[in-house]
Amino acid sequence: MRPDCPDALKLMAYMDGELSPEEGAPISAHVSNCPDCSSFLETQGALERSWRDSWQDPPEFRFNAMRKKLAHDGRSTFRLPGWAIGIAAGAAAVFLGVRVFQPADRPGLESRIRGEAGGQVIASGPAGSDSQAVLDSVVSLSGEEPTTEACEEEMTELAVVSPPLVETIGGTGGTVEPGPCEVTLITGEDANAMQSQESGESTGDLEGMALTECPDDVCTVETGLAAASYGAVSGGGGGLVAEETEAMQQSSASTVCSQPVGSCGRAVYEASRDEPDSDSSRIVTLFCERPDGAPVSPWKELSFFVDSLFQTRSNLPAMFHIDPLGYTLEQDGIPRVYLGVDDPAVVPLTVRVMLH
Amino acid sequence: MMLFLVLLAAVFDDEEEALILRKAIEGDREAYGRLVSKYQKRVFRVARRLCGSDDDAWDITQESFIRAMNAMGSFDPDFRFFTWIYRIVTNVAINTHRKTGRRAEVEYQDEHGYQGQTVTLDQAPLNAAADELALLVGRAVETLSVPLRTVFVLRVDQELSYTEIAQSLGIAVGTVMSRLNRARNQVRTIVSRELEGAGS
Structure with missing residues (x-):
């Protein structure tokens, strides 16, 4: 190339149409009189065009299949039974570190989950404007009850990969003993909702949720959680503080596991992290037990997405939501519930609970 | 109209x-x-x-x-x-790449490509059939490091502007330009060598 030729970046920018008319005019004039530069651009253009034009979209049915799978995993076919969601919610509470809130700490809280033993609020959060969306989701989520055979079959199948009942994921944090766990739920706009639940009635937003959707005969749930501090995920950075981890463990051992619920609802959990995570996922294994005494078996895997989206919010409190309705994938026949990250200022962290 | x-x-x-x-x-x-x-x-x-x-x-x-x-x-x-x-x-792809680590990446020791430096002028690509060229370019792209490959794909294949690429990747426009230039140089060099090798 001649000494007066523009440098490569300029030529490339010119070729890409990135130069302003003022910048591009002298380049254009030069190229039209410079065989080297014009040849270079021609060669580069041919090379790139050939690659770009060689692309062929996959057949349409592949995209249709993918969309169906998204929809399938997202909301329709894969419908978690109430007890299953209860397990997910209970375990998520432990995993995420259910923080003990007092109503006075969070004015305006509309939904709470109580452990019956002490009447202690173990998780709470704003219902907010997303309530209806949540309720709508739950309605479509519930309704399919696993048969006894299916339940046993699933347990049998999963027993193959059954880990010890207590397992720590990652390198830090404590462990949680599995125990009987049924969550009493208080939800809705006011305490009347809970009273209605307890009396077997359904009112308010609860009516739209799952009272009429939940099956009458479902597996009794026990939760145990093969996980502890969320800090384990990042290998030391962030995660739950010690108090939260302790509360989490206590909740699991005594508070969370309390009394039969008799209804369905939703819960809001919070967890906070201080640092972004470089890894992309971790798995929590859940356990359930049937009332007929079937052994506790691993039931679901929850895969946590802690990805680049989260990294963009480093050093900010982040909320992770379980959405078994929308963020599930089935892999090797095992449903996986994906946890996402939401901006707490926009969307309350939401965990759906349907227990019996 | x-x-x-x-x-x-x-x-x-x-x-x-x-x-x-x-x-x-x-x-x-x-x-x-x-x-x-x-x-x-x-x-x-x-x-x-x-x-x-x-x-x-x-x-x-x-x-x-x-x-x-x-x-x-x-x-x-x-x-x-x-x-x-x-x-x-791109982030998911990068994570996948990290996990699988299947593709060998060739660090490009570019003698060219940086601002102010000259570029290769091999015209061999012009003489190759388009499908052959596409194949060679595809192989060359796979040798790019992930950052270079990402910018190359977004510009050359997706035809995003430099600004759009910068926004998508969260990097500066200048970084886009330098990576793109390196990527192009590397691809062109590899393709030219392949074609020369095939012709000799």
């Missing part, structure tokens, strides 16, 4: 997408499904170009849409959806 109609269609298209986006942000699954339908081919194409395997590309595409759905509530509608989804898909 034709230009006017095209512009009008673009405006309506943007408005329609803004409406769909708003609904999707509010949790409307149907609206989100429309976004998926609209962008699925582009997302898959980027994924495929980045990872080099159909299976991985499908996984990446699906995972990207799931992640986007997860985070839809926090999407800022002031930004363009496609730059956002590009960011997601």
Whole structure:
């Protein structure tokens, strides 16, 4: 190339149409009189065009299949039974570190989950404007009850990969003993909702949720959680503080596991992290037990997405939501519930609970 | 007249997408499904170009849409959806690449490519058949490091502007330019060598 030729970046920018008319005019004039530069651009253009034009979209049915799978995993076919969601919610509470809130700490809280033993609020959060969306989701989520055979079959199948009942994921944090766990739920706009639940009635937003959707005969749930501090995920950075981890463990051992619920609802959990995570996922294994005494078996895997989206919010409190309705994938026949990250200022962290 | 109609269609298209986006942000699954339908081919194409395997590309595409759905509530509608989804898909692809680590990457020791330096002028690519050239370019792209490959794919294949690439990847425009230049040099050099080798 001649000494007066523009440098490569300029030529490339010119070729890409990135130069302003003022910048591009002298380049254009030069190229039209410079065989080297014009040849270079021609060669580069041919090379790139050939690659770009060689692309062929996959057949349409592949995209249709993918969309169906998204929809399938997202909301329709894969419908978690109430007890299953209860397990997910209970375990998520432990995993995420259910923080003990007092109503006075969070004015305006509309939904709470109580452990019956002490009447202690173990998780709470704003219902907010997303309530209806949540309720709508739950309605479509519930309704399919696993048969006894299916339940046993699933347990049998999963027993193959059954880990010890207590397992720590990652390198830090404590462990949680599995125990009987049924969550009493208080939800809705006011305490009347809970009273209605307890009396077997359904009112308010609860009516739209799952009272009429939940099956009458479902597996009794026990939760145990093969996980502890969320800090384990990042290998030391962030995660739950010690108090939260302790509360989490206590909740699991005594508070969370309390009394039969008799209804369905939703819960809001919070967890906070201080640092972004470089890894992309971790798995929590859940356990359930049937009332007929079937052994506790691993039931679901929850895969946590802690990805680049989260990294963009480093050093900010982040909320992770379980959405078994929308963020599930089935892999090797095992449903996986994906946890996402939401901006707490926009969307309350939401965990759906349907227990019996 | 034709230009006017095209512009009008673009405006309506943007408005329609803004409406769909708003609904999707509010949790409307149907609206989100429309976004998926609209962008699925582009997302898959980027994924495929980045990872080099159909299976991985499908996984990446699906995972990207799931992640986007997860985070839809926090999407800022002031930004363009496609730059956002590009960011997601490139991050997912990078994570996949890290996990699999299947592709050997060749660090390009470029003698050229930086600003102010000369470029190679091999014309051999012009003499090659387009399909052969495409094949060689594809192989060369796979040798690029992930950062170079990503910029190359977004510019050359997706024809994004430098600014759009910078937004999608969260890097400076200058970085886009330098990476793109390095990537192009590396690809061109490899292709030229291949063609010369084949011809000798």
